[in-house]
Amino acid sequence: MNTPTSKYAAERIFLIGPMGVGKTTIGLQLAQHLGYQFIDSDKVVEERTGATIPLIFEVEGEAGFRQRETLAIDELTQLDRVILATGGGAVISEQNRRYLAERGTVVFLHADIDQLFERTSKDRNRPLLQTDNPKQKLEQIFQARKPFYQEIADIEFDTGEHCLRDTIRLLLRQIQKYRASV
Numbered sequence: 001m002n003t004p005t006s007k008y009a010a011e012r013i014f015l016i017g018p019m020g021v022g023k024t025t026i027g028l029q030l031a032q033h034l035g036y037q038f039i040d041s042d043k044v045v046e047e048r049t050g051a052t053i054p055l056i057f058e059v060e061g062e063a064g065f066r067q068r069e070t071l072a073i074d075e076l077t078q079l080d081r082v083i084l085a086t087g088g089g090a091v092i093s094e095q096n097r098r099y100l101a102e103r104g105t106v107v108f109l110h111a112d113i114d115q116l117f118e119r120t121s122k123d124r125n126r127p128l129l130q131t132d133n134p135k136q137k138l139e140q141i142f143q144a145r146k147p148f149y150q151e152i153a154d155i156e157f158d159t160g161e162h163c164l165r166d167t168i169r170l171l172l173r174q175i176q177k178y179r180a181s182v
Helices: 023-034 041-049 053-076 094-103 113-120 134-152 164-181
Strands: 012-016 037-040 082-085 105-110 155-158
Touching: 012 023, 012 094, 023 037, 023 082, 023 164, 037 041, 041 053, 041 082, 053 082, 053 094, 094 134, 105 134, 105 164, 113 134, 155 164
Parallel strands: 012 082, 012 105, 037 082, 105 155
Antiparallel strands: none
């Protein structure tokens, strides 16, 4: 568990976790319940470049995308009253992990691989899963990133155990409990 250094950290909630875990769906609901702005860092990168993430990967490679992502995360983690959903690989960057850990409450959302695969299997907007065995690739990616997610997480939550309404209710309770403890 990390302790955010900013006095505004309680007004910043950052959702991290693997692709398909529900960061955007859950983030939108949390923002509505808290009266915060919801931002998806991947969408911000797409809007700023005028290109989709798969096209950015194709033209600039993953390294080019990650540079753009870090610039966006630096800026977005300084906003107040925000729920920020990061891309699944944002935690690869040590700089991103520092921005997230120092500037807000970090919520690591996770689910089992079968659920993640089911949620992402038809989505062609995920360049890292365009392989012969996307489920195996998803497992490899998750295992490689899991230590980074856990390193900066203030809260861990399994999104596969409850319906959306219960997920939001239970997650809000955990966020309030965490805020009261810091």
